[in-house]
Amino acid sequence: MAKLRLDISISLDGYVAGPNPTEEEPLGIGGEQLHEWALELEAWRSPHGLEGGVVNESSRVMEESQAGLGATIMGRNMFGGEGSWEEKPWDGWWGEEPPFHMPVFVLTHYERAPLVKDGGTTFTFVTDGIESALEQAREAAGGKDIAIAGGADVAQQFLRAGLVDEMQLHVAPVLLGGGRRLFDNLEGANLVLECIRVVAAPGVTHLKYRIGS
Amino acid sequence: MAKLRLDISISLDGYVAGPNPTEEEPLGIGGEQLHEWALELEAWRSPHGLEGGVVNESSRVMEESQAGLGATIMGRNMFGGEGSWEEKPWDGWWGEEPPFHMPVFVLTHYERAPLVKDGGTTFTFVTDGIESALEQAREAAGGKDIAIAGGADVAQQFLRAGLVDEMQLHVAPVLLGGGRRLFDNLEGANLVLECIRVVAAPGVTHLKYRIGS
Numbered sequence: 001m002a003k004l005r006l007d008i009s010i011s012l013d014g015y016v017a018g019p020n021p022t023e024e025e026p027l028g029i030g031g032e033q034l035h036e037w038a039l040e041l042e043a044w045r046s047p048h049g050l051e052g053g054v055v056n057e058s059s060r061v062m063e064e065s066q067a068g069l070g071a072t073i074m075g076r077n078m079f080g081g082e083g084s085w086e087e088k089p090w091d092g093w094w095g096e097e098p099p100f101h102m103p104v105f106v107l108t109h110y111e112r113a114p115l116v117k118d119g120g121t122t123f124t125f126v127t128d129g130i131e132s133a134l135e136q137a138r139e140a141a142g143g144k145d146i147a148i149a150g151g152a153d154v155a156q157q158f159l160r161a162g163l164v165d166e167m168q169l170h171v172a173p174v175l176l177g178g179g180r181r182l183f184d185n186l187e188g189a190n191l192v193l194e195c196i197r198v199v200a201a202p203g204v205t206h207l208k209y210r211i212g213s
Numbered sequence: 214m215a216k217l218r219l220d221i222s223i224s225l226d227g228y229v230a231g232p233n234p235t236e237e238e239p240l241g242i243g244g245e246q247l248h249e250w251a252l253e254l255e256a257w258r259s260p261h262g263l264e265g266g267v268v269n270e271s272s273r274v275m276e277e278s279q280a281g282l283g284a285t286i287m288g289r290n291m292f293g294g295e296g297s298w299e300e301k302p303w304d305g306w307w308g309e310e311p312p313f314h315m316p317v318f319v320l321t322h323y324e325r326a327p328l329v330k331d332g333g334t335t336f337t338f339v340t341d342g343i344e345s346a347l348e349q350a351r352e353a354a355g356g357k358d359i360a361i362a363g364g365a366d367v368a369q370q371f372l373r374a375g376l377v378d379e380m381q382l383h384v385a386p387v388l389l390g391g392g393r394r395l396f397d398n399l400e401g402a403n404l405v406l407e408c409i410r411v412v413a414a415p416g417v418t419h420l421k422y423r424i425g426s
Contacts, residue, residue, distance in 0.1 A: 013227060
């Protein structure tokens with residue numbers, strides 16, 4: 001069966017964003033360091049329309065995490081904006097041709113008509129919770145896997161509900177000392193983890209876990 | 214120069230002991246899971262006077278972490294007991310022939326004469342702080358490395374002071390959801406980490422970091 005996959009960059013002390021996020025530093029103080037390993041990769045730059053970049057042990061990890069996906073789920077903050085759409089009918093961070101090239105389901109408290117973008121990305125706004133988002137994503141994915149793109153709150157909701165099949169942590173060798181922890185708010189989840197693949201790469205260690213319960 | 218090394222088992226959510234430690238469960242709820250990978254190894258059982266055990270990818274990690282050491286530093290809780298020695302002149306958890314076979318320096322608030330055990334282990338009690346303990350350990354180690362045996366509080370003191378040269382995390386695939394975090398109380402430490410070795414093994418992933426500042 002198609003898997004629900006969580007791929008997320010995390011500091012060695014467990015944060016997926018640093019403290020004190022602002023408009024200039026949306027990932028919080030030091031948070032950008034979590035993604036340096038990815039941003040320098042050709043395998044990341046190419047689908048984002050950028051030239052150049054390096055090829056290293058992280059390249060196949062990145063390619064693999066993008067392969068076999070039929071839909072993506074993300075939180076409202078990751079899509080962009082806050083509050084009701086009437087007040088701020090913004091189309092999010094992702095520009096006219098978002099890098100997803102697949103159906104994206106955005107968890108939000110505010111109803112909104114789907115947003116069709118160039119290159120195959122359609123944002124569908126889901127107001128009735130994670131299980132509904134997953135059901136719609138499964139239907140849209142046509143048998144392919146589904147990615148949880150983040151952020152931490154959405155990841156925690158899916159982990160707590162025991163719905164995540166596979167989790168890959170991209171562990172950056174930094175201590176942020178504060179911010180958003182991935183493994184918070186998981187009371188009662190009782191997840192059983194098995195490490196199924198480890199890749200050491202420049203500036204990051206990739207740890208992949210199968211999740212049972 | 215001889216290195217100060219921290220080797221410690223940790224949960225995927227960053228805890229080195231679980232919540233609610235008691236006399237029956239000194240490592241807190243679920244805390245024993247952090248050490249399962251080690252306890253089954255022949256490389257752990259043999260120096261602890263136990264027969265049997267398995268050999269796997271963790272064996273060389275364990276042997277390496279025990280090799281080249283000339284002294285060990287630990288906290289009072291790890292030695293055993295609490296309060297003044299006059300009230301409870303206990304000789305700790307470690308029995309008549311402790312598994313260290315080297316000088317051990319115990320950080321405590323209470324002065325006490327050194328304790329000589331069988332097999333080359335001498336416990337020396339240090340009341341004037343981590344730098345004094347490290348200095349005495351360096352002298353005793355005769356050019357060999359020094360290990361910080363734990364617990365979390367002692368590890369944090371040395372990390373915060375920027376004195377640790379190498380840190381190896383033995384990451385167990387469990388989420389404890391509470392307890393003692395290793396990476397707490399590190400305000401102002403500003404450590405620069407570089408991952409220098411990764412070993413995937415049954416039930417654990419070994420991540421070794423060089424620490425600069």
